[in-house]
Amino acid sequence: MYVDNIRLINFRNYMNLKLKLHKKVNIFIGKNAQGKTNLLESIYVCSSGKSFRTNVDRDMINFKKNQSYIGAKVIGEHLDKTIEIKIDRNKPKRIKVNKLEIERNKELYGGLNVVVFSPEDLRIIKDGPSERRDFIDREISQIKPMYRYNLNKYNKILFQRNNLLKNMRMNEKNKHLVDIFNIQMAKIGSKIIIERAKFIEKISRSSKRIHKNVTRGEENLSLKYKTNVVDSFNDILYIENLFIKKLENNIKDDILKGTTKIGPHRDDIDIFINNVYSKTYASQGQQRTAILSIKLAEVDIIKEEKNDYPVLLLDDVLSELDKDRRKFLVHAFKDLQTIITSTDIIDIKEFDPLNKKIFHIDNGEIL
Numbered sequence: 001m002y003v004d005n006i007r008l009i010n011f012r013n014y015m016n017l018k019l020k021l022h023k024k025v026n027i028f029i030g031k032n033a034q035g036k037t038n039l040l041e042s043i044y045v046c047s048s049g050k051s052f053r054t055n056v057d058r059d060m061i062n063f064k065k066n067q068s069y070i071g072a073k074v075i076g077e078h079l080d081k082t083i084e085i086k087i088d089r090n091k092p093k094r095i096k097v098n099k100l101e102i103e104r105n106k107e108l109y110g111g112l113n114v115v116v117f118s119p120e121d122l123r124i125i126k127d128g129p130s131e132r133r134d135f136i137d138r139e140i141s142q143i144k145p146m147y148r149y150n151l152n153k154y155n156k157i158l159f160q161r162n163n164l165l166k167n168m169r170m171n172e173k174n175k176h177l178v179d180i181f182n183i184q185m186a187k188i189g190s191k192i193i194i195e196r197a198k199f200i201e202k203i204s205r206s207s208k209r210i211h212k213n214v215t216r217g218e219e220n221l222s223l224k225y226k227t228n229v230v231d232s233f234n235d236i237l238y239i240e241n242l243f244i245k246k247l248e249n250n251i252k253d254d255i256l257k258g259t260t261k262i263g264p265h266r267d268d269i270d271i272f273i274n275n276v277y278s279k280t281y282a283s284q285g286q287q288r289t290a291i292l293s294i295k296l297a298e299v300d301i302i303k304e305e306k307n308d309y310p311v312l313l314l315d316d317v318l319s320e321l322d323k324d325r326r327k328f329l330v331h332a333f334k335d336l337q338t339i340i341t342s343t344d345i346i347d348i349k350e351f352d353p354l355n356k357k358i359f360h361i362d363n364g365e366i367l
């Protein structure tokens with residue numbers, strides 16, 4: 001699929017932008033703080049209803065205005081969609097697909113699939129487990145909108161169970177309610193575990209192959225799913241039952257701490273390069289390349305699941321890669337729409353043979 005055109009009104013530093021994009025490679029060049037990331041952000045918002053840099057929608061409205069509009073026309077193998085998002089300082093966000101209002105971000109998922117690769121993605125390796133959970137949750141939600149719905153439901157139950165645990169430190173009379181929460185958590189939690197296990201297995205297999213090519217056979221990349229609920233992921237009933245048992249066994253400790261220890265909210269992914277833990281032992285360059293391989297694997301997975309390529313958004317990552325790796329990326333671009341930002345024209349030499357369009361960004365205007 002590809003984004004044919006974008007319209008932005010009062011979105012960050014874009015007051016009024018109408019932009020027709022190339023079907024394949026689009027390169028946006030501009031100095032720092034001109035609006036390159038803002039542009040990628042606007043496309044990302046059309047895919048998920050949310051930003052990748054803020055949880056507060058209002059941040060995206062131009063400082064001097066009260067409303068912001070993002071519109072995009074998306075063309076795919078079997079779709080032709082107009083996505084429109086209105087953000088207001090004082091009212092809930094409104095989203096329309098082909099002029100029809102939709103109620104939740106969930107319904108937007110799948111309309112436009114994107115894969116973003118930015119310098120901040122290094123956090124997937126460097127930071128704590130929640131960063132890695134957020135990453136897989138975002139990606140699985142694109143492929144399976146139901147996953148996001150289950151995840152939100154699970155988090156609500158977890159929140160209620162934790163509140164109950166805190167109250168029970170003073171008063172034990174609501175103990176029977178914990179059993180109800182245990183069953184609900186296990187039912188939805190086991191669905192989340194199965195989807196995560198499947199996704200990590202796929203991304204590990206695909207990124208291993210890509211990483212071998214990128215590093216000319218020198219590095220072996222692997223990802224391993226870690227959950228404190230189970231070790232095998234084939235049988236949902238088995239997972240559910242073991243989950244309930246572990247919640248019950250841990251109840252005393254949970255009441256003492258006022259929080260739930262067992263469950264997918266504590267999951268993590270181990271990322272290994274040449275069988276050693278990448279977070280601790282890999283160089284910055286190795287970590288960056290591992291993330292690149294994981295992101296390209298995501299492109300493959302979306303293509304496989306959705307029968308169409310996602311749009312690839314690359315935010316200022318070219319200067320961070322060496323020449324060989326940039327060449328590898330160029331090769332990966334030939335089949336999909338890619339939107340690249342860069343501060344420097346030198347970065348883009350490798351793109352010479354490509355079918356592309358180059359834009360210059362200057363203070364929220366495209367020249």
Ligand SMILES: Nc1ncnc2c1ncn2[C@@H]1O[C@H](COP(=O)(O)OP(=O)(O)OP(=O)(O)O)[C@@H](O)[C@H]1O
Pocket residue numbers: 011012013030031032033034035036037038039059060061062063064316343
């Ligand atoms: N809500 C907003 N309203 C108006 N301007 C905003 C808003 N949010 C951010 N900006 C402006 O957008 C500019 C930053 O844009 P962006 O992050 O896209 O930069 P960039 O071109 O990617 O820069 P860099 O190369 O440094 O990453 C800054 O000048 C900032 O003040």
